[in-house]
Structures are given as structure tokens and as C-alpha cells.
Amino acid sequence: MRLSCIIIKLTLGISENEGQKPDEVLLAAAETEDEDKVSTPKQQWIQAEPVKGSRSYTLHLTSQGELYVLGGKNPSIFKLSNDETDWKHVFDIILLKSAWSGDSPITKWNDTLYFIPSHELFASKDDGKTWALVYSWEREYDAIQFIFTDKVFYLAFDKGIFRSYDLGTTWEQINEGLMGDIRSVVKVQNTLFAGTDNGFYRLEGDTWKRLKFPVEVGMIRSLTSTEEKLYVAAGLRDGLLDPRKVSRGLQRSWWIFRSTDLGNSWDDITPTHAWNTKGWPPFVKLIASGNTLLAMEKGMVRSNDSGDTWQPTQLSESTPTINADIDRSVVVNGNVFYVTSAEDGLHRSLDKGKSWDKVNFERESRVDDLVLFKGKTNGQITPSVLYAKSGDRIINTIDQGESWNVAQLKIPMAVPDKEETPSITHILKYGGVIYAKGGNLLGRGKTCVYRISTVDGISIIPIQGLPIFDSMELRNMLAQGFSAKQLQESASGATEFFEQLAKWDPQQLNIYMQLGFRTGAFAISADTFYMEYNYKLFRSKMGDIEWHDTGLEEYELPLKRAMRDLKLAVSDDTVYVGKRDGHLVVSLDRGNNWVDLTPTLPFTVRAFNDIVIVGNTVYVATDAGVAASDQGNNWGVVTDLETTNLVMEHLTVDGTILYGVTKGTGIYRLENDTWSQIVSEIPDRITSLAVDGNTIYVGTQDNGMLHFNLSK
Numbered sequence: 001m002r003l004s005c006i007i008i009k010l011t012l013g014i015s016e017n018e019g020q021k022p023d024e025v026l027l028a029a030a031e032t033e034d035e036d037k038v039s040t041p042k043q044q045w046i047q048a049e050p051v052k053g054s055r056s057y058t059l060h061l062t063s064q065g066e067l068y069v070l071g072g073k074n075p076s077i078f079k080l081s082n083d084e085t086d087w088k089h090v091f092d093i094i095l096l097k098s099a100w101s102g103d104s105p106i107t108k109w110n111d112t113l114y115f116i117p118s119h120e121l122f123a124s125k126d127d128g129k130t131w132a133l134v135y136s137w138e139r140e141y142d143a144i145q146f147i148f149t150d151k152v153f154y155l156a157f158d159k160g161i162f163r164s165y166d167l168g169t170t171w172e173q174i175n176e177g178l179m180g181d182i183r184s185v186v187k188v189q190n191t192l193f194a195g196t197d198n199g200f201y202r203l204e205g206d207t208w209k210r211l212k213f214p215v216e217v218g219m220i221r222s223l224t225s226t227e228e229k230l231y232v233a234a235g236l237r238d239g240l241l242d243p244r245k246v247s248r249g250l251q252r253s254w255w256i257f258r259s260t261d262l263g264n265s266w267d268d269i270t271p272t273h274a275w276n277t278k279g280w281p282p283f284v285k286l287i288a289s290g291n292t293l294l295a296m297e298k299g300m301v302r303s304n305d306s307g308d309t310w311q312p313t314q315l316s317e318s319t320p321t322i323n324a325d326i327d328r329s330v331v332v333n334g335n336v337f338y339v340t341s342a343e344d345g346l347h348r349s350l351d352k353g354k355s356w357d358k359v360n361f362e363r364e365s366r367v368d369d370l371v372l373f374k375g376k377t378n379g380q381i382t383p384s385v386l387y388a389k390s391g392d393r394i395i396n397t398i399d400q401g402e403s404w405n406v407a408q409l410k411i412p413m414a415v416p417d418k419e420e421t422p423s424i425t426h427i428l429k430y431g432g433v434i435y436a437k438g439g440n441l442l443g444r445g446k447t448c449v450y451r452i453s454t455v456d457g458i459s460i461i462p463i464q465g466l467p468i469f470d471s472m473e474l475r476n477m478l479a480q481g482f483s484a485k486q487l488q489e490s491a492s493g494a495t496e497f498f499e500q501l502a503k504w505d506p507q508q509l510n511i512y513m514q515l516g517f518r519t520g521a522f523a524i525s526a527d528t529f530y531m532e533y534n535y536k537l538f539r540s541k542m543g544d545i546e547w548h549d550t551g552l553e554e555y556e557l558p559l560k561r562a563m564r565d566l567k568l569a570v571s572d573d574t575v576y577v578g579k580r581d582g583h584l585v586v587s588l589d590r591g592n593n594w595v596d597l598t599p600t601l602p603f604t605v606r607a608f609n610d611i612v613i614v615g616n617t618v619y620v621a622t623d624a625g626v627a628a629s630d631q632g633n634n635w636g637v638v639t640d641l642e643t644t645n646l647v648m649e650h651l652t653v654d655g656t657i658l659y660g661v662t663k664g665t666g667i668y669r670l671e672n673d674t675w676s677q678i679v680s681e682i683p684d685r686i687t688s689l690a691v692d693g694n695t696i697y698v699g700t701q702d703n704g705m706l707h708f709n710l711s712k
Contacts, residue, residue, distance in 0.1 A: 048401020
């Protein structure tokens with residue numbers, strides 16, 4: 001299948017991009033034949049804004065105004081300059097060859113940088129270039145926080161607090177009176193306070209005194225302070241909490257308190273209009289500066305008078321999602337706040353928390369499953385909307401990636417027992433609607449189907465009337481060592497899958513759980529949904545009480561092959577499947593009967609990359625090239641003008657025009673059944689492809705999304 005044509009070849013270049021500035025574009029230098037001629041800029045890949053801030057774990061602000069951050073793809077220490085414009089890479093943590101706990105604290109005192117990855121204290125006098133081991137504790141400790149008061153050096157671990165008078169050379173433990181695992185420590189007027197999962201304590205001499213509140217509190221969720229005020233978010237003591245009443249919204253379970261006398265008395269300043277006080281306690285984080293107080297979780301509420309009054313709630317669309325158990329914050333000055341977010345990355349506010357921006361010291365965001373809705377021009381011009389998957393979330397943009405929206409379940413903050421926004425594994429477009437597959441964390445619960453609201457274009461709506469796959473019982477049985485037969489009787493999936501589960505080494509359970517509960521392919525045609533689950537293909541229609549077994553499953557699952565993705569394409573009643581073992585099969589009756597097309601393919605296939613149906617033609621991208629067929633008959637090889645058999649990693653369709661991307665030579669368009677190169681140089685590690693007229697979009701493994709404007 002080819003037609004002679006002229007290859008359109010644009011020589012494009014991309015520059016090194018380390019992600020230091022979010023508005024960088026990948027530009028190619030213009031070539032000139034001599035200095036007297038006017039240079040013509042080449043086409044360019046334009047970098048979209050990051051979907052979220054850089055991955056961050058720990059923050060520290062020095063007395064000189066330097067901000068240190070622990071984070072990044074390969075966890076490292078970064079430093080922000082005093083003028084807050086440039087990030088400097090300080091040190092790769094792995095070079096210390098020490099255990100690392102994730103939220104390891106950093107501090108700087110007397111021109112010495114201190115860092116404790118887990119249970120070993122290191123110091124650097126040259127701003128992180130070299131490190132010396134100062135002290136080592138038992139491995140059972142995980143450091144949480146550094147605190148300095150005058151000449152005393154405190155270090156809080158989860159299991160205890162230590163004090164040093166000689167810059168960390170020797171330490172003494174001061175745990176008398178302290179109960180529970182330590183969560184956070186603050187200093188107010190040189191007085192130390194500690195919040196644990198069993199109350200709130202003040203250090204008096206060498207003894208911790210438990211402080212009383214208007215109610216009996218237990219877990220201290222968050223605490224913060226200013227020069228004069230102390231703020232605590234606390235939950236009701238466990239022995240007094242009735243889970244059944246709390247789940248039904250019948251018992252108050254949490255409070256926010258303020259003290260102006262070092263914890264001797266407390267005022268209840270809970271923002272009762274934000275989260276439901278009679279539901280489960282939110283994972284709220286408190287941030288204070290002057291009279292400004294923020295309470296942040298999935299959404300935020302703000303006070304300008306130290307909690308006497310609270311402003312209306314700000315929903316999570318406009319604020320980073322915070323979990324007080326793991327996320328950190330720092331106040332640079334009266335106006336500038338930084339917060340880490342396990343979900344949204346590093347964020348900064350320049351206006352005391354009114355608005356927030358993503359902060360990136362290195363690019364590392366992956367973008368998959370690009371899906372395009374073309375804009376309309378009939379009567380009213382509307383922009384094209386591009387949907388994608390970033391991590392386990394659905395995102396969209398109407399401005400080519402200059403800004404992003406994140407899809408969420410629309411649940412009021414005040415609902416007593418909120419449903420979690422699902423982890424999304426696949427998205428696709430069918431019939432003018434975005435559908436998604438996802439659910440709880442993989443291997444830990446339900447797999448469901450969702451759609452995106454056609455009203456606001458961003459709300460996630462669970463589809464009612466479709467059966468749900470639930471792997472929780474299977475997961476529990478696997479942990480208990482049940483046989484393959486017992487596993488198969490309790491759950492859906494391929495026979496070989498259960499055989500492999502029963503053989504896998506319990507010592508490697510986490511590895512095999514990841515492989516075993518892979519999400520599988522997902523497709524829709526007419527009123528039928530198709531889903532691969534545990535290496536078997538199922539189908540269902542709205543109103544069905546269960547998923548119907550199509551009889552198609554994987555029969556050999558060595559680990560390397562199990563990690564591959566099954567490829568699935570459907571059109572009306574026709575279903576094409578590229579299996580992990582290199583076999584291509586088709587069903588013309590929605591999966592009731594299957595025909596093996598493998599012997600008819602023009603080459604031997606080991607792996608499938610993509611399958612796309614355009615009209616009556618199916619295109620199958622494989623590791624051996626692209627094959628095309630009219631309804632599964634008369635297969636031919638799609639080549640370029642020189643009859644080169646190109647290996648396409650991804651395919652996409654714009655209208656009826658097919659596009660493909662290769663790993664080495666660029667992006668191609670199918671013109672009269674022949675590949676024509678339209679972009680010669682492309683970003684590394686492309687994960688997805690979409691086309692909107694003269695604009696090419698690619699999602700990448702580590703560098704977010706980019707787009708390229710073709711010459712018209």
C-alpha cells in the first residue's frame with residue numbers, strides 16, 4: 001500500500017531543556033548560508049506549562065531568606081536564590097548512601113547546612129557540595145523536624161525528641177511525659193510545643209506537660225504559630241469517638257483551636273462552614289503569618305483576623321490539594337507562602353494564600369492519552385479542548401497547555417464522608433463524550449467507568465448501571481495463600497493469570513501485585529463497553545448485572561510479556577485485539593466469536609504498539625511496521641516513498657487523516673496510502689499523539705506536553 005509522492009521534510013531542532021523556567025520553548029537555531037543573508041527561524045516545538053509543580057517533600061527557609069527544597073525525580077536538594085528567580089541543584093541524596101525516609105528535614109544554622117535522610121545526621125559547610133557524618137541513631141527512628149532555640153539544637157523524630165548543646169556532636173533524649181508518635185513541633189517565644197497522635201505537649205524544663213483543651217483531644221493533625229499565637233487542628237480522643245455516628249454525621253470529631261498565652265487557654269475558631277465538623281476529620285493543614293490563617297485540604301478557607309472570622313471556601317480547583325500528614329509549608333515573608341503537595345507538587349502564593357501558582361525546579365510530568373475535541377466555527381468560534389491523563393488524573397486545556405484544569409468529583413467540602421476522586425488509568429473519546437476507566441488504587445478495590453460532564457467539561461461523573469470489578473477479595477485471598485482454583489472461583493480473569501498468582505513468591509508480593517492487577521485495555525462502541533481485567537477481555541452494556549466473558553484471554557504470561565499492554569480497537573460490532581503474544585484477532589460480533597488474523601499479516605509480530613480504525617480500514621502498528629487491511633482482508637504494508645517499513649509507536653486520526661510517530665525519524669502523515677514525513681525532529685520518549693489541523697500535540701514521559709505548528 002503506497003503511492004508515489006514528494007516527501008515533505010522539515011528539518012527541526014530542539015534545544016536542551018532542563019525545565020528551569022516554565023515558559024521555555026524548545027527552539028531550533030536558525031541556519032544561514034552566510035552572514036549577509038536574513039535568517040529565517042525554523043519551526044519549533046513549543047513547551048506547554050507543567051501540569052503540576054515539581055515533586056517536593058521538605059522545605060526550609062534560612063534566616064538569610066534562602067529556600068531549600070528536597071524533591072525531584074531523583075530526590076535531590078535544590079535551593080532558590082534570594083531574588084526568587086533561579087533554582088540551583090545542590091546535591092543528589094543517593095550519593096550519601098544513607099537510608100531515606102521521604103520527608104527528611106533540612107536546616108541551616110551558623111552557615112552550616114544540616115540534613116538527616118533518615119537516622120543519620122550530616123553537615124555541610126560548603127552549601128551541600130560535601131557532607132560529613134555528624135551523628136547516627138538507631139534505625140527505628142525517622143527524623144521529622146529541626147528546631148533551634150537560642151543555642152540549643154533540637155531534633156524531632158517520630159519516636160522521640162533529642163537535644164544537643166554542641167551542634168549535634170552529642171545528644172540527650174527528652175521524652176519524659178510525652179505520649180504517642182510525634183507529628184510536628186513548633187517554637188513560640190523560645191518555648192517548644194509538640195503535637196502527637198495522642199495529644200499536645202509543652203516542654204517545661206526537661207519534662208513535657210500535656211495541655212488541656214475545652215474538649216478531650218487525641219490526634220494533632222496540624223499545628224502552626226506566629227510570634228504571639230499558637231494554632232492547633234485536633235481530633236477527638238479515640239475512646240470518645242463513635243465511628244458509626246461520625247460516618248453518619250451525628251458526632252463532632254475535630255476542632256481548630258487558638259491560644260495567645262502559650263497554650264494555657266484555648267479559643268475554638270473552627271471554620272464550621274467549610275468542612276463538616278460532625279464528619280471524619282479533614283487532613284487539614286494550618287499556615288499562619290501575622291493575622292492571616294489558612295486551613296487547607298481539598299479546598300481551602302482563609303482568615304484575615306487570626307481565625308475570628310473566616311472567608312468563603314475556595315474549592316480545590318483553585319488551590320493545591322494538601323494532606324497535613326505528609327505535606328509541608330513555609331512562610332517566606334508576610335505575603336509569600338510555599339506548600340508541598342503530594343498530589344499537585346510545589347506551589348507558591350504571593351498574596352497570603354489568595355491565589356496559587358505551580359513551582360518547577362525541574363520538569364518531570366508525564367502526559368498520556370491525548371484526546372482532542374475540535375473547536376466550532378459555525379456561528380460562534382470556540383477553542384479546541386485537549387484532554388489528557390497526567391498521573392492518575394484527567395486534565396484539559398483550551399489554550400494549548402498555557403493553563404490546565406484538573407477533573408474532579410464534584411463533592412462539597414462539608415459532606416461528612418466524602419468519596420475520593422478515582423485514580424484514572426485510561427481515557428478515550430466516544431460520541432462526543434470523554435470516558436474514563438479507574439477507581440481505587442490498583443489492586444486495592446473497585447474498577448469503574450466514568451464520564452466527563454458535557455456541561456462544564458471537567459467534572460467526573462460515575463456511570464450508573466454498569467457492573468463493577470472489585471479485586472479486594474482476590475487480593476486478600478492471595479495474601480492468605482489460596483490455590484489457583486480457589487482464586488479463579490472467587491474472581492474474574494484468565495486461567496493463566498490465576499496459575500501464575502498461585503506460584504508467585506510471597507516475598508515478592510508487591511512486585512507481583514503490580515503485575516497481577518494491571519488495569520488492561522478499555523474501549524467503547526455503540527452501547528457496549530469493553531474492558532480487559534486480569535488478562536481476560538469482558539464486555540457489558542448499560543443495565544447488565546455483570547461483565548460478559550468474551551472468551552479472549554492471555555495463555556502465556558512470563559513477567560516481561562505480562563508488563564506489555566493489550567491493544568484494543570472497536571467499531572460497531574467489530575473488535576480488533578493485539579495480544580501480548582503477538583497474535584492479532586478479530587471478532588465481527590462483539591466478542592462472541594474470534595478469528596486469528598496472525599497468519600495473514602505481512603510480517604511476523606512480537607508486540608503491538610497501536611491499532612486504529614479509519615472508516616473501513618484498520619491500521620495496526622507493530623514492532624515490525626504498520627499493516628493495513630480492509631475489514632481484516634488483503635493485508636499490506638504501509639511504507640514511505642522509499643518503501644521503508646516504518647515502525648510507528650503511536651497512531652492518531654484527525655478527521656479521516658492518519659498520523660504516526662516513530663521513535664527515531666519523526667512524525668508522519670498518511671497521504672494516498674504512503675507515509676509522508678512532516679516533522680523530522682521530535683522530543684524524547686513520546687507517550688501519546690494528537691492532531692488538530694496544522695497543530696501537532698505530543699505527550700511525553702518526562703517533559704509534559706509540547707505542540708508544533710505546521711506551515712500552512
